[in-house]
Structure formats: C-alpha cells, structure tokens
Amino acid sequence: MNKYTERIYNGLIKENPSMVLMLGMCPTLAVTTSAKNGLGMGLSTLVVLIASNVIISMMRKIIPNEVRLPAEIVIVASLVTIVELATQAYLPGLYKSLGIFIPLIVVNCIILGRAEAYALKNPPLLSAFDGLGMGLGFTFALTILGIIRELLGAGTVFGIQILPASVSPVAIFVKAPGAFIVLAFMVAIMNAIGMKTRANKMVEGCDGCCASCNSACSKKEEV
Amino acid sequence: MSLMLIIVTTALVNNVVLSQFLGICSFLGVSKNVKTSASLGAAVIFVMTIASAVASFIYDLILVPLDLDYLKTIVFILVIAALVQIVEMFLKKSSPAIYEALGIFLPLITTNCAVLGVALTNVQDGYNFIQSVTAGFGTACGYTLSIILLAGIREHMDEDSVPGPFKGAPLVLISAALMAIAFMGFSGLAI
Numbered sequence: 283m284n285k286y287t288e289r290i291y292n293g294l295i296k297e298n299p300s301m302v303l304m305l306g307m308c309p310t311l312a313v314t315t316s317a318k319n320g321l322g323m324g325l326s327t328l329v330v331l332i333a334s335n336v337i338i339s340m341m342r343k344i345i346p347n348e349v350r351l352p353a354e355i356v357i358v359a360s361l362v363t364i365v366e367l368a369t370q371a372y373l374p375g376l377y378k379s380l381g382i383f384i385p386l387i388v389v390n391c392i393i394l395g396r397a398e399a400y401a402l403k404n405p406p407l408l409s410a411f412d413g414l415g416m417g418l419g420f421t422f423a424l425t426i427l428g429i430i431r432e433l434l435g436a437g438t439v440f441g442i443q444i445l446p447a448s449v450s451p452v453a454i455f456v457k458a459p460g461a462f463i464v465l466a467f468m469v470a471i472m473n474a475i476g477m478k479t480r481a482n483k484m485v486e487g488c489d490g491c492c493a494s495c496n497s498a499c500s501k502k503e504e505v
Numbered sequence: 506m507s508l509m510l511i512i513v514t515t516a517l518v519n520n521v522v523l524s525q526f527l528g529i530c531s532f533l534g535v536s537k538n539v540k541t542s543a544s545l546g547a548a549v550i551f552v553m554t555i556a557s558a559v560a561s562f563i564y565d566l567i568l569v570p571l572d573l574d575y576l577k578t579i580v581f582i583l584v585i586a587a588l589v590q591i592v593e594m595f596l597k598k599s600s601p602a603i604y605e606a607l608g609i610f611l612p613l614i615t616t617n618c619a620v621l622g623v624a625l626t627n628v629q630d631g632y633n634f635i636q637s638v639t640a641g642f643g644t645a646c647g648y649t650l651s652i653i654l655l656a657g658i659r660e661h662m663d664e665d666s667v668p669g670p671f672k673g674a675p676l677v678l679i680s681a682a683l684m685a686i687a688f689m690g691f692s693g694l695a696i
Contacts, residue, residue: 307529307530307533308526308528311526312526352583355586359578359582359583362578367575382622382629385621385625386527388578391530457689458523458524458526459682459683459685459686460682461526462681463678463679463682465678466671466678466679466682467675469674469675469678470670470671470675473670473673474670479674
C-alpha cells in the first residue's frame with residue numbers, strides 16, 4: 283500500500299472521524315434524518331475538507347505560527363461560503379433540508395483538526411488525499427447512520443420503500459432522540475466487539491474535539 | 506412576536522442541544538458534574554448574549570447596507586473569535602473572580618457551534634436587534650438548563666450497574682435521548 287492509498291484507508295477505516303475519533307458530532311447527529319441528507323452533508327464536508335487541506339498545506343510555510351488558527355478559519359470560512367452558495371444555486375432541495383448546518387461546516391472539528399494535525403506538516407498532494415480519506419470516512423459514517431434512521435423511522439432508504447407497508451415505522455428514529463439512541467447503540471456495539479473508539483474518552487471531558495478544546499483542557503490541568 | 510415567546514421557543518421548544526444538535530461536543534464532554542457544567546453554562550449565557558448582539562449589529566449596520574450579506578459566515582466566525590478573546594482579556598483585568606470561574610471555558614466556546622449557529626439563525630429568522638439579543642439569551646439558557654440536567658443525571662449514574670458495553674459514552678447518549686424525548690413534549694407550546 284503506498285502512502286496515498288494509506289491516507290484513504292486511514293480516513294475511511296482506521297481513524298474514521300465519526301466512528302473512531304468522534305469528531306464533528308453536531309452534523310453527525312443533526313442531519314442524518316435520512317440517507318440522502320447524510321450523503322449530501324458528507325459530500326459538502328468532503329469538498330471543503332479537500333480544498334482546505336490543499337490550500338492550507340500550500341500556505342504552510344507562509345502562515346506564521348502565532349496566527350495560524352485565524353488564518354485557517356478564514357480559509358475554511360471562505361470555502362464554506364463557496365460551497366453554501368453553490369448548493370443554494372444547484373441543489374436547492376438539499377440546501378433547504380441541511381439548513382444552518384452548511385454554514386456550520388466552518389466549526390466542524392474535523393476540518394480544523396485535519397488542518398492542524400496534517401495539512402500544516404505535509405505537502406499539498408498528500409494533504410489532498412488525507413482530506414479525501416477523512417471526507418470519505420465522514421460521508422460513509424453519515425450515510426450509514428442516515429440509512430439506519432430512515433429505515434427504522436420511515437421504512438424507506440433514499441426515499442425507496444423497503445419495509446412492507448404492514449410494518450409501521452418507529453417515527454422517533456427520524457426525530458431528535460433517535461439520533462442519540464442510534465449512536466448510543468453503535469458505540470455500544472463497537473465496545474462489545476472490542477473496537478477502540480474515543481467515545482468513552484469524549485464523555486470524560488478533555489478529550490473532546492478540536493484544537494482549542496485541547497488548549498482549554500491543558501489550561502485546566504495547570505490550574 | 507413577543508419577546509417572552511422568543512425566550513420560551515429558543516430555550517424549551519427548540520432547545521439548542523436536544524433538538525437542534527448544536528454544541529454537542531461540550532454537552533457530552535463537560536457534563537460530569539453539576540458545578541462545572543453550571544459555570545460553563547454561565548460562560549455560554551454571557552458570550553452568546555453578547556455575540557448575538559454584536560452579530561446582529563454588524564449584520565444590520567454594515568453587511569446589509571453594503572450588500573455583503575453573503576459574507577456573514579466569515580464575518581460572524583471572526584467576530585465571535587475576536588469577541589471571546591476581548592471578553593477574556595477584559596474579565597482578567599476587571600473581575601478576576603469571574604475570570605477564575607469562567608476563564609477556562611472561554612476558548613472552548615469559540616469553536617462551540619452553538620454560538621455561531623444562533624447568530625446565523627437570528628439572521629435567517631429576520632430578527633431585529635432586541636429580538637436577536639433575546640434569542641441569544643434564551644438559547645443560552647436552554648443550553649445551560651440541558652447541560653445541568655444531564656450533569657445531574659450523570660452524577661447519579663456512577664453507582665448504577667449497567668451492561669458492560671453500555672458503560673461510558675452509550676449510557677450518556679441514552680440519557681440524552683430520554684431528555685430529548687421529554688423536551689419533545691414542549692413542542693406543544695410552539696405556535
């Protein structure tokens with residue numbers, strides 16, 4: 283396996299951002315009410331992630347260390363605005379159902395996290411593959427969650443009727459509580475089969491999401 | 506729409522964590538005990554109210570007249586990040602006691618999607634300045650309420666015997682789900 287395919291394997295399986303690293307939980311829970319929404323959110327994030335990784339990696343020698351966070355945020359916010367306007371123009375249905383979560387890609391921990399952890403230290407092409415891997419992993423996880431919730435909650439997958447009409451779907455799964463329940467069971471299954479995730483660390487605090495959470499936590503330890 | 510209605514809607518009916526899914530990271534991460542979550546809640550109320558005011562002010566007076574409202578995401582995130590820094594420096598100088606209590610949470614709030622989310626929602630709903638401040642305050646109260654409630658539940662869960670795989674994160678998520686079901690009851694209050 284060369285280092286480019288290794289990046290994709292890493293993002294998709296080994297360090298899957300949603301399932302293993304537990305990053306970007308807000309969109310993971312919020313937009314997975316249907317398989318289509320999950321896929322759309324995943325792909326929007328994928329586009330931003332590849333572009334931001336490439337740009338930040340190309341600028342890694344110019345950006346001074348002290349202002350790297352604001353610089354990264356400006357780059358990511360510009361890309362998100364582009365994606366937002368493009369979705370609004372070409373996919374108005376998706377834009378409406380994802381709503382506020384498209385602009386909120388800016389604060390998705392995966393994007394700043396990868397910029398900090400990978401793009402700032404590696405050349406552009408490799409960073410692009412890292413973004414592709416992580417983005418695919420995120421898309422994969424969101425689509426799976428979306429399929430499960432849509433199947434249980436509405437009896438359909440991608441809008442196609444799967445469950446027979448005689449089975450009445452459990453509507454709670456497409457409502458807010460369903461997101462927590464499905465995620466709880468997924469983490470429990472991964473615990474049961476001994477897969478390592480950071481989920482349990484996350485609820486202990488201090489191992490939460492992103493760059494600035496970590497800095498907040500390191501300060502807390504000093505106090 | 507009366508201001509009281511905005512507070513009830515943002516704090517209970519559309520609870521920011523349990524029905525909008527904003528700020529999940531800190532909701533799950535900083536809810537181990539009631540005291541810490543209460544101070545995080547206080548910090549969020551403080552920052553979110555100010556951030557809503559500043560964002561609404563900038564949007565109405567600068568972005569809209571200049572026809573730049575498509576830049577709102579970039580402007581809001583920078584304004585919020587800068588604002589948190591200023592608030593942190595100001596508190597450090599003027600009231601060290603409050604800084605001691607809230608200080609460690611302030612950087613965490615910068616990337617809390619709830620703050621940016623509220624600023625963007627206010628604009629989307631076409632709220633004026635007063636309504637935006639009220640909505641920011643109401644949302645933050647809803648956040649504080651739910652994180653304190655979850656912390657209260659988690660403090661009592663330590664001694665309970667749960668099936669092995671459900672220990673830790675799954676149990677917290679299930680508690681959050683049950684809270685979300687309870688909060689769905691408030692949707693009857695919506696107009």
